[in-house]
Amino acid sequence: MTQQRVLVLTHSVEVPAGDFLGLGIPTTGVTSTPLLLAALDDGVVLVVIAPDVPLAEALDVASGQRVARPDLGVVLMRTKPDAGLLKTAMRAGVREVVGADDDAGLLEACQRSLELTAQLSVASAPAASPAPLVPAVPVAGQVVTVFAAKGGCGKTTVATNLAVSVAEAGRSVCLIDLDLAFGDVAIALQLDPKRTLSDAVAMAGHVDETGIRSLITPYRPHLDALLAPVEPGAAEAIPASLVGELLAVLRTMYDVVVVDTPPAFTDHVLAAFDASDRFVLVASLDVPALKNLKLTLEMLDLLNFDPARREIVLNRSDSKVGLTLGEVQDALGAKVSVQIPSSRAVPSAINRGVPIVLDAPGHAVSAAIRSLAARIAPKPASSTSHGKGRRLLRRRVTA
């Protein structure tokens, strides 16, 4: 395996040899862009661009590498990092912008970038072992993963209300809570987590419809839930391969499987990504959330997921923070599908344990989520909310 290296591009600062940044990886200084490009072999996992490198040159380096080497992290140091600069840098593919004097910030940014690079290389590496054995069943429903790499953007709010809206529109839905350590679906829907994903561990390698039926918690007509474990530490016992197995069988049982996720690219999330037909990517109107969304989009590009299968949801889109929709879309290089306004009605519905689409169907937040549901699963032509929705739930699996 090629030795990992970090390169620091600087025109005037002398970079001592060795582990200069304290990352546990040898760091080498390069004094010009041509030298940097010549040194960029597979071992280079991170490029740090010093504050003395002109911005235009730095952005050229980043944008050149975002296609050639999407797994390569570029961290940009600037004397005065501001929101405008961050936006331009994000657009060019820079992962992090750090203040020139912020040594701790630099170390953290480099560590985050190395972590992402490691996750990207694991995700794009060919599987070491054969795929888990799943029953030979017809593929029916679609798997929709709701994700945001930053916490608290509104994933669970969107996932629960999306699941309810799709069920209300006449489709059978299973909502699965993959936030294994801190899952909130049970609380959001006031469900008693008697059976959870922990109980699926014993089924690893032979998951079938009967087994899944014993795990689900029914919520309302056409909507079941597969809840996250409640005991601390239970998440570690759940193998990531089990996620793929569960989703493979769930999609034969339901029209739509909605996956709620933790705010991180865990192995379980990557397994859900692999099984997903659609992605609902949630961000709020703040630069860290948008930066993380941008990274997620790049990761999905790297994994070759079709951009047409992504829906970008801007939550609390009316927050007055000085970023316009146009600026956001420019920075992301992608269109926002749905904007959800900010409203106190959302936490107040959650506190009552009733999704807002049921609590206040006429509210603007509910309307926005229904429009997302319509994009994900258009209403079946000839069904009401009863009838066809039960079709797949009743269907037997044929081997």
Ligand SMILES: Nc1ncnc2c1ncn2[C@@H]1O[C@H](COP(=O)(O)OP(=O)(O)OP(=O)(O)O)[C@@H](O)[C@H]1O
């Ligand atoms: N549109 C909105 N208006 C007002 N409050 C909202 C809105 N969307 C979400 N919230 C509130 O923001 C908080 C975080 O929402 P939620 O739990 O859905 O985020 P999350 O991304 O699932 O978080 P985590 O990463 O912790 O799982 C909740 O208190 C929720 O009530």
Ligand SMILES: [Mg+2]
């Ligand atoms: Mg959540």
